[in-house]
Amino acid sequence: MLAFMLFTASVGLLVLLIIRRFFPSSSSSSSSLSNSLAPAPAPAGNNRSALAARSGSGLEPDARPIQRLLILYGTQTGTAERFARELDDIVRKKFATSPMKLDVETVDMEQYESRAKAGELANEPFVVVACATYGDGDPTDTAMGTHNYLVKDLPDSLESGHEHEALKGVTFAVFGLGNTQYEHFNAAAKALDKGLDALGAKRLCGMGLGDDDNDIEEDFRKWHESTLMPALVDAGFAGGVDQSKPSSEAAEATLAVPRSLDIAKEDKEANLSTIVASAASFYGTASHRVDATKVVARRELYTYGAGDANARSCVHVELDASALSTANSGSSTPLYETGDHVGVFAVNDDKVVNAYLKRFQLSANSVVRLLRPADAPNALEGPHCTAPVTIQTYLSRFCDLLSFPKKGVLMTLAACCKVDAERVMLLRLSSPEGKGDYKAEIVNKQRSLLQVVTELAPSANVSPGVLLGMLPKLQPRFYSISSASSRHPKHVHITCAVVSHDTPGGRWHDGVASTFLANVNVGDRVLAFIRTSTFRLPSSAATPLLCVGPGTGVAPFRAFVQARVDADERKREELDSPRAASGAAKSMAKMSLYFGCRRLSAEHMYEGELRDAAAGGILRLEVVSSRDGATAPHRYVQDLLARPEDAAAARKALLKDGGHLYVCGDAKHMAADVHRTLVGVLSSGDDGLRDAAEAETWLASASKSGRYQRDVW
Ligand SMILES: Cc1cc2nc3c(=O)[nH]c(=O)nc-3n(C[C@H](O)[C@H](O)[C@H](O)COP(=O)(O)OP(=O)(O)OC[C@H]3O[C@@H](n4cnc5c(N)ncnc54)[C@H](O)[C@@H]3O)c2cc1C
Ligand SMILES: Cc1cc2nc3c(=O)[nH]c(=O)nc-3n(C[C@H](O)[C@H](O)[C@H](O)COP(=O)(O)O)c2cc1C
Known part of the structure; x- marks a missing residue:
């Protein structure tokens, strides 16, 4: 009882502090567009202003x-x-x-x-x-x-x-x-x-x-x-x-950080390129060229039958990225290199945007310009786009509407609640004492901001400025380009698994970018940029490759296969004789690819082209499925790698023939499991390294020299 009273008292104090912070001089409420929660005062001078005060203002210099x-x-x-x-x-x-x-x-x-x-x-x-x-x-x-x-x-x-x-x-x-x-x-x-x-x-x-x-x-x-x-x-x-x-x-x-933006009304929405230019710097993409690419193909890669309860989706999307290369032109730099990533700016699903518009009574078509509050120029986050846009565009393109709110956002929401019990609950969730509750109620349940307001704080009266200031920016998503630049110099291919699942908090979650890509149509524009990676083929085609890429981890390896097939064809053309051609084929070392999925009958993506490359002698393809047999134990790529024959081949390729090792896909489980298996593989057999420690050292050194590369997420 005493503990509860103490808790209530401390929450009461916190409420007072918050109210003091957000409503410093008056209790005026904030229902108009531009007058939202009063921002906190600007920080007490930054470095530059302090220097200015010292040098040119005529004030006494600060001698401290x-x-x-x-x-x-x-x-x-x-x-x-x-x-x-x-x-x-x-x-x-x-x-x-x-x-x-x-x-x-x-x-x-x-x-x-x-x-x-x-x-x-x-x-x-x-x-x-x-x-x-x-x-x-x-x-x-x-x-x-x-x-x-x-x-x-x-x-x-x-x-x-x-x-x-x-x-x-x-x-x-x-x-x-x-x-x-x-x-x-x-x-x-x-x-x-x-x-x-x-x-x-x-x-x-x-x-x-x-x-x-x-x-x-x-x-x-x-x-x-x-x-x-x-x-x-x-x-x-x-x-x-x-x-x-x-x-x-x-x-x-x-x-409790100030999160209210000023909103100025405008007549006309800016065009897309102005919006992009104004937004790009907010995405940490200063060194990348962001522009509109054109969708030239989109198809489903999985072949589940209609009505299959296990059905999942994975899409192949091709973007004509010439706009990015034209923008970069002036030099002969290729648009991308095989192994690079493409960053995609998705657009939120209309259903989600409409739900926000409705709950917060926002007018979708109002054209606005969002500004940092004039009296808090250093306020934490500025608007994610400063060009005139409709509220609909701002929510659709720039705001992360589905991730769970951070504690600071809960504090801000608490200050908007009319019902004390709701305010107390939000304050508890954002307090150090409420750490466990925050984890259970917000993080584990993956509650979106909208869910929090609907389920925990229905009395919250959140003005547009506060709402738009609270929503984090929608991050670009990266995809490992699944085409080779030798074959598709102006197009980038994306292999994207569509995220769609129930959350523990009872919300059906459709991943923002994967759902967006799953629904694009040929001719649509997609904002994108190329992100240079370090995932690179060796310079010599005579270097053996050992590649492990289950699921969409196969993406860059499809590109590697294309690059190797193209290199092989180029060599054949150069030599231009059947005898020399067979010599050329011999000088091309094999690429081994370990691919895994849940069900081979439905998820063996790019099977045709991979089998063609295998038939052409470029590729050794090993596949495994984890859920094909109803009772069979789940098997994964690492189980294939550990088979005695595969282990011996891996030791030969890596320890004797100077091969390169690549792993792509899931970082949380697969990459670590594969790494552990490789340690075992390299330290076994008469031709192996002495023990696990030596294998770890070998892998660390291979990683440093670029012979062991991982593209994991
Ligand atoms: C280098 C790299 C390469 C990738 N390659 C592929 C690929 O080839 N195929 C594929 O299907 N997926 C790939 N992914 C995963 C992909 O970027 C998306 O995470 C995935 O499509 C789910 O996104 P979503 O928007 O649909 O799901 P959501 O559930 O909306 O988002 C997933 C979660 O991850 C967070 N998130 C996603 N991307 C980033 C990021 N870049 N930075 C910070 N947080 C992020 C989001 O905020 C969200 O919490 C790759 C990821 C990385 C980092
Ligand atoms: C694609 C991806 C890869 C990540 N990789 C790592 C990692 O290798 N190690 C790690 O400790 N955290 C990793 N993280 C977690 C982030 O570092 C963490 O979420 C961090 O808080 C992000 O900070 P930021 O918002 O300042 O970028 C990863 C997160 C994502 C989305």
Whole structure:
């Protein structure tokens, strides 16, 4: 009872704090388009404005010594950026009364790359990095340049014995954003932490490892409250409150971010290219050319009969991407290379968009321009598109409508609730104490924002500005291009498994991009870009290939097969004689492909062309299905690889003949299972390596040299 009373009292305090934060001076409600929840005041000056105040304003210069902190972030979907900006805000508030002048700067690692390369980092006294891990334990695309420079290029460029001096005046802390479901949990952050240490920088405190499979916001809150802040205080940052007692105000500062956008009415919607241009920079695609491609083919790859209860769908889509290459022209650079990815900007399903329009009483055809609030220019997230668009377009193209809301969004919703019980419930879900409930009710049930409002907060009166400010941006989805650039220089092929399932929260979930691709028609326009990958064929066709690609993991291997068939044909043409032709065929090493699916009768995609390549001597195709027999044990690609004959062939190809090893597809289970099997395969037999440890070392070294490559997601 006492605990409940204490909880209720603390929630009451939190409610007051939130109301104070969102309605600082009056209690005016916010039903008009442009007057939504009042935004929080702008952070107390950023680096640039502080400098300006010192230099040209005529004010007395601030003579206090400067306490500088650089915060870097590497993000793909925005969480690391949000954490970095929250940290910026917290540090400014916590040390606001410092006798030193605070100079906090928060920068995207992509933007920092040239400064890092110019040697600026060495002059930074304190650096905090928040960086996410993607791919096969890699940094995000945007962080890659700075990350590689610090972890590899800079140490490589230094004279031996002097590596430890490069950053010796720097004190740093790293917070990693990852997910324990992946084999290389937080690998990018760990590599950066190690790399900075190796360059002589001093650790301010232990690294934080956020787990997005659980409660990453809570991981971050705990880390900065109980590890980072005390370390900053110990290091000389002064003027803060006692960190040993984290206050609910500190928690509130972390979670409740201003999320209201200003909305200006416009007459006419911008054309698509203006919309794309205005939006592209918000997707971290600055280095990619985003443009409209044209659908030239779409077909279903699975052959389930109508009414089959097990039926699933996987589509093959061909995009004429000439627009991307024309835009890139001026040089003879090919549009893409075999093994690259294509990024697709999907459009939300109309049913979902209409449900949002209805619940939040939005007028679909109103043309609006969304703006950061004038009095909060540094507000956390700006609009995802600044061109004039209809509300329908904004919701359809730019907003992630189906992912579950983060805790900050629940805090904002709480402030919109008219019914106390709903507000209390949302506040509990977003509080550190409610961590378990948040996981059970929001994460595990995969409740969308609409579901949360409908099921948990029907009284919430959410204005358009708040709604549009709360919705995260819709991320582009990547697909491993399943065509070879030699055969289809202007077209990219996509092999996409359609995501469609019931969620534990009782919602039928159709994956945004896969559903979009499943429904495109020939002639439709799809916004896309090419993303360069490192998944590459060896330069010599005489190198044997061992490829493992179950499900849609077969995509890049279909492209590899096309490339090898084309290379073989080119060679035959060059030699132009039957005898020489057979010699050419001999010099082409075999490609072994392990493909797996649930039911071979329905899911053996691209069977015809793969069998043709096998008949032509280019390919050895091994297939397995996991659910064909009603009672048979499930069998997977790794079971094929472990068969004695296959294991012996793999050892010969890899250990004796200098072959390359490729794995593509599911990162969470398959890639790790295949890796384990390979360790066993390579360390068995008379011709194998001594033991598992030696096999692991061999694979690590093959991975470094590019002989073992994984394209996993
Ligand atoms: C490098 C790479 C290559 C891929 N190749 C293929 C392929 O060849 N064939 C195939 O079928 N699938 C591929 N995928 C998976 C594909 O990108 C989509 O995740 C899949 O189609 C489901 O998307 P959806 O929108 O339909 O599902 P949804 O359920 O709407 O989205 C899936 C979830 O993943 C998140 N998500 C998806 N993509 C990203 C991203 N890039 N960054 C951050 N979060 C993301 C979404 O936010 C959402 O939570 C690949 C993924 C990657 C990263
Ligand atoms: C396609 C994909 C690949 C990922 N790969 C990894 C990984 O290899 N290791 C890891 O720890 N986390 C991985 N993650 C989890 C992200 O790092 C995590 O969700 C993080 O919070 C994202 O941060 P961001 O929003 O700043 O991009 C992956 C997530 C996705 C969607």
